[in-house]
Amino acid sequence: MIINLPDTDTGSIARQLVKLREQGGIVTTGRVLTLIVLAKSDDDLESIIDTVNSVSREHPSRVLVLVSGDPRLDNRLDAELRLGGDAGAAEIVVMHMAGEVGQHPSSVVTPLLLPDTPVVAWWPSEAPQVPAATAIGRIAQRRITDSLFDPHENAVYLRRTGYTPGDSDLCWSRITSWRGVLASAFDLSPHVPVTEVTVSGPSESPSVEVAAGWLADRLGVPVRRTSTGEEKIPLDAKGRPKPPVTSVVFERSDSACLRVDIESATTAVVTNGDLPPFKVALARPSRSECLAEELRHLDPDVAYGRALRGLSRIRTIGVNEAPGAAFGFEAEPGVSAK
Numbered sequence: 001m002i003i004n005l006p007d008t009d010t011g012s013i014a015r016q017l018v019k020l021r022e023q024g025g026i027v028t029t030g031r032v033l034t035l036i037v038l039a040k041s042d043d044d045l046e047s048i049i050d051t052v053n054s055v056s057r058e059h060p061s062r063v064l065v066l067v068s069g070d071p072r073l074d075n076r077l078d079a080e081l082r083l084g085g086d087a088g089a090a091e092i093v094v095m096h097m098a099g100e101v102g103q104h105p106s107s108v109v110t111p112l113l114l115p116d117t118p119v120v121a122w123w124p125s126e127a128p129q130v131p132a133a134t135a136i137g138r139i140a141q142r143r144i145t146d147s148l149f150d151p152h153e154n155a156v157y158l159r160r161t162g163y164t165p166g167d168s169d170l171c172w173s174r175i176t177s178w179r180g181v182l183a184s185a186f187d188l189s190p191h192v193p194v195t196e197v198t199v200s201g202p203s204e205s206p207s208v209e210v211a212a213g214w215l216a217d218r219l220g221v222p223v224r225r226t227s228t229g230e231e232k233i234p235l236d237a238k239g240r241p242k243p244p245v246t247s248v249v250f251e252r253s254d255s256a257c258l259r260v261d262i263e264s265a266t267t268a269v270v271t272n273g274d275l276p277p278f279k280v281a282l283a284r285p286s287r288s289e290c291l292a293e294e295l296r297h298l299d300p301d302v303a304y305g306r307a308l309r310g311l312s313r314i315r316t317i318g319v320n321e322a323p324g325a326a327f328g329f330e331a332e333p334g335v336s337a338k
Helices: 008-025 044-058 099-103 105-112 134-137 154-163 176-185 206-219 287-295 304-312
Strands: 002-005 034-039 060-067 076-082 091-098 119-120 142-145 167-169 192-201 223-227 247-252 258-262 267-272 278-281 314-317
Touching: 002 008, 008 076, 008 105, 034 044, 034 105, 044 060, 044 091, 044 287, 060 105, 060 223, 076 099, 076 223, 091 099, 091 105, 099 105, 105 134, 119 134, 119 287, 134 223, 142 287, 154 167, 154 206, 154 304, 167 304, 176 206, 176 267, 192 206, 206 223, 206 314, 304 314
Parallel strands: 034 060, 034 119, 060 091, 119 142, 142 167, 192 223, 223 314
Antiparallel strands: 002 076, 076 091, 192 247, 247 258, 258 267, 267 278
16 A cells, blocks of 8 residues: 655654554554665665565564755655555655755654664665764664665775764675675684685675675784775676675685685685585575664674774785785775785
């Protein structure tokens, strides 16, 4: 069910939601959170709504989609209510804000927040440098950004400088399965210390940056980040999107390196020293899968914060730079060591 409320206000939206629940027998007691989505007018709104529809089947919620418009226009709030089959297991309220209204999003959403439930904010594209400092960020227990689709150059480094406990990023969720494969590979013998790490992937992929930062923080060894020259979302030979990190090589003190290479959209190859390589299943998660993962835990993601901290310890090497360059360079945000 889709109901349009042109040129309305939050009081009218709240009354309409109550009326629809009474008529349709819909209850809010099953809603586990309020998800506030802060979108731009030029975002793919239907794709965003499809994502929250899918996520709501695991996390029933009230979804408030705020679409900011031109602040120079007259004040206006146009709403669209989606319930039932058009909203998965959620109540979705899409609000297009124009004029001064768009400058006060917290005032727009406050009357529509579910009582006694957590509030989560998601910026599907452009996000502020310090999400926790915004009006919406201050009322949210979790603040989720997505540096992959953020138009700001080196957006992941903005997340680092403005990090506050409770922040997270879907570029981190995209490597969860990949991190699991690495952890399993380290269970294999020989168990000797790692001396150097090389992480390779597309130059514009923030997931590769965060993966390198995570390894730098966890292992405390030099980490080199190289570019494969692939597109931001790498594709395999069949044109299917691959996991973000194309390969990672762990140099060991006994010269027997451990490496994980992405072979296709569904397969990675693990090589451990002189042992025969073997394949493992590994796929790139969808945006809805990443968002659903973030909503499974509403406490601060300490590991993500440490991965951001490790960004200052990686060395970024250009595509054409000799791989044997010396370590020890601490890269400034977004600057490659060429």
